[in-house]
Amino acid sequence: MSVTIKSQHEIELMREAGRILSIVHDEMAKVIRPGISTMDINRRGEEVIRSYGCIPSFLNYNGFPAAICISVNEEVVHGIPSKKRILKEGDIVSLDAGVIYKKYHSDAARTHPVGEISAQNQKLIDVTKQSFFEGVKMARAGNHLFDISKAIQTYAESFGFSVVREMVGHGIGTKLHEEPQVPNFKPIGRGMKLRAGMTLAIEPMINIGKKEIWQLDDDWTCVTRDSQNSAHYENTVLITDGEPELLSYNKDLA
Numbered sequence: 197m198s199v200t201i202k203s204q205h206e207i208e209l210m211r212e213a214g215r216i217l218s219i220v221h222d223e224m225a226k227v228i229r230p231g232i233s234t235m236d237i238n239r240r241g242e243e244v245i246r247s248y249g250c251i252p253s254f255l256n257y258n259g260f261p262a263a264i265c266i267s268v269n270e271e272v273v274h275g276i277p278s279k280k281r282i283l284k285e286g287d288i289v290s291l292d293a294g295v296i297y298k299k300y301h302s303d304a305a306r307t308h309p310v311g312e313i314s315a316q317n318q319k320l321i322d323v324t325k326q327s328f329f330e331g332v333k334m335a336r337a338g339n340h341l342f343d344i345s346k347a348i349q350t351y352a353e354s355f356g357f358s359v360v361r362e363m364v365g366h367g368i369g370t371k372l373h374e375e376p377q378v379p380n381f382k383p384i385g386r387g388m389k390l391r392a393g394m395t396l397a398i399e400p401m402i403n404i405g406k407k408e409i410w411q412l413d414d415d416w417t418c419v420t421r422d423s424q425n426s427a428h429y430e431n432t433v434l435i436t437d438g439e440p441e442l443l444s445y446n447k448d449l450a
Contacts, residue, residue, distance in 0.1 A: 200370075202369060207393070207395075213250070213297035213301060214302040216302070217295045220293055222446075225291075225306070229310065230285045233278065238264045241264040245295050250296055252295065253296050253372050257372060272401050272409050272418045272426040274416040285312060287310040291305060304444035305399055305428045306429060308321075316404065317425060320404050323352060327400045327429070328398060328400050331345070332398060334346075338390065340386040340390065342385065343387075345387070348381070349382055359407060360402070361381060364399075365398045369395055380402075395432060395434050397432050399430030401426060401427075404426070405424030
């Protein structure tokens with residue numbers, strides 16, 4: 197397994213990619229409301245990405261037809277934006293976006309409420325986000341990769357939610373997906389030892405109901421098998437000798 201350790205110059209480029217991506221997410225969040233289409237959100241996201249001279253990481257990636265993955269309610273990930281998919285009061289919508297800045301990627305996801313949502317859906321969003329931060333507490337040099345995985349799973353399952361198995365986080369750099377894979381559940385073993393300079397996209401996908409998912413006939417959209425809602429939260433994370441740095445997270449925006 198070849199895991200890249202980023203130089204200081206590479207980290208600076210990824211830091212800027214992440215800074216821009218946090219702005220993209222903030223701008224997309226502003227347009228979310230009942231009555232808007234997922235294509236409208238995609239259009240806004242791509243517009244902001246290109247306004248910073250960046251390229252959308254996802255557009256045409258393995259044939260994906262849009263700049264932003266937009267997944268509604270029981271859709272877990274990789275939802276394709278559509279003019280026909282109109283958000284309505286009570287929905288939850290997950291936005292997964294990436295930018296390429298001077299050949300370096302950043303990747304982040306957020307799940308948002310659409311208008312007023314149920315207490316259970318709000319709990320799902322909150323627990324998914326916090327499960328990411330529980331995992332990140334373990335994302336430091338000297339710890340092992342699956343320490344992150346265990347922390348995410350333990351937290352999410354303590355609320356009775358389930359963790360998607362088929363989709364995992366990943367390394368990131370000049371490629372959108374690099375080694376290592378970062379599961380959101382604890383596999384057998386400890387995983388590799390984390391080293392300063394690694395960059396990881398850590399991204400819990402958490403379901404209200406059972407963990408099983410399947411893929412729709414569009415060959416992209418993944419949904420929960422039991423049709424219960426799912427949430428997604430992700431940031432690009434730099435491993436250091438101390439506290440990890442969240443490259444795609446601006447606490448004033450997120």
